[in-house]
Amino acid sequence: MSALLADVGLNILEAHVFSTTDGYSLAVFVVDGWQSEEIQELTRALSRALSAMEKGAWAKPSSKSEMPVVHETAVHPENGQIPAPALPSTGTDDWEIDYNQLKFTQKVANGSFGDLFQGTYCGQDVAIKILKPERLNENLQREFLQEIRIMRKVRHKNVVQFIGACTKPPNLCIVTEFMSGGSVYDYLHKQKAVLKMPMLLRVAIDISKGMDYLHQNKIIHRDLKAANLLMDENEVVKVADFGVARVQAQSGIMTAETGTYRWMAPEVIEHKPYDYKADVFSFGIVLWELLTGKVPYADLTPLQAAVGVVQKGLRPTIPRNIHPKLMELMHKCWKTDPAARPDFTTITALLKVILKEVNAEILEEESKRTRDVKKPGGLFSSFKRSAVR
Secondary structure, eight states: OHHHHHHTTOEEEEEEEEEOTTSOEEEEEEEESSOGGGHHHHHHHHHHHHHHHHTTOSOOOOTTOOOOOOOOOOOOTTTOOOOOOOOOOOSOOTTBOOGGGEEEEEEEEEOSSEEEEEEEETTEEEEEEEEOGGGOOHHHHHHHHHHHHHHTTOOOTTBOOEEEEEOSTTOOEEEEEOOTTEEHHHHHHTSOOOOOHHHHHHHHHHHHHHHHHHHHTTEEOSOOSGGGEEEOTTOOEEEOOOTTOEEOOTTSOBOSOOSOGGGOOHHHHTTOOBOTHHHHHHHHHHHHHHHHOSOTTTTSOHHHHHHHHHHSOOOOOOOTTSOHHHHHHHHHHTOSSGGGSOOHHHHHHHHHHHHHHHHHHHHHHHHHHHHHHHSTTSHHHHHHHHHHO
């Protein structure tokens, strides 16, 4: 169907496939490239293309395709790992992208296992994360396919939108919407930006909403930190990077250490069973990042920080003079007992209350300044006296 639409001159902007247990599927495509007033001609063009396909004018995909496919495998209840997926596939997945249709603009970032590029796909600005072929191994391949498996399921305004992927070696890459604002980490630490409280709370609410959506869909991120939070041109923040994310096991708990030590919950550091509340702990650290613009435990190595968190109850020092409810929320997120931490539904509601109170305080301060200027003997009166003279 994707090829058919392209054949009649349409550009596919979005594709959604819904399947039922009785074997039926519904494919929904959002396209451009055709004038809306010429819908009847479009219908005729599609009919002609379908007729040609039925007559065998279109070549059928080879059964020998070696495209990898993401299989719906269960998370191991003991170690939280997903078995290595089998690679053979029909290559007919709707999210599969032809690598030759990607245009690369510039390298945005590079890492040990892959590079991130800005580019275009069918005229749309995209981010392209490419795995380095020389670093490819079974574990990295598993994480790559796991990220696809999770991202193709989620759709939320505060989660980076998956567009497609290339899964045919050596060109393994994931394509997502391009976030022109970069990461929250870069915004805080490289641009040295200072967030005013209203914006800080809006950013925190965006993150909390995105995480709440993931948890509602039984997805544990496992590596929540400022570097994995991206901003668009409107300063809307979205959760990104699902390379180590996992679908929560039926038991509700998982094990196996993952993530980054400075943001990691103590139960994860200790290899104890954990659940979605591990993300809540990390969110508390992110809140601290937003408030201070600093890297947590910057004077310690990651390993020293991990030991301090587990053995000494180490937590970042909260700045003075912040909103008391925000301080209380951070302390709750950092509770050693995961059950004592709030969920993201509760966190979002509380952050909205705090934002409302902060905005009210700002309005009151502005109103007070205006009254001070206008009252007798104020700045406004001084201007009037100067004008009379």
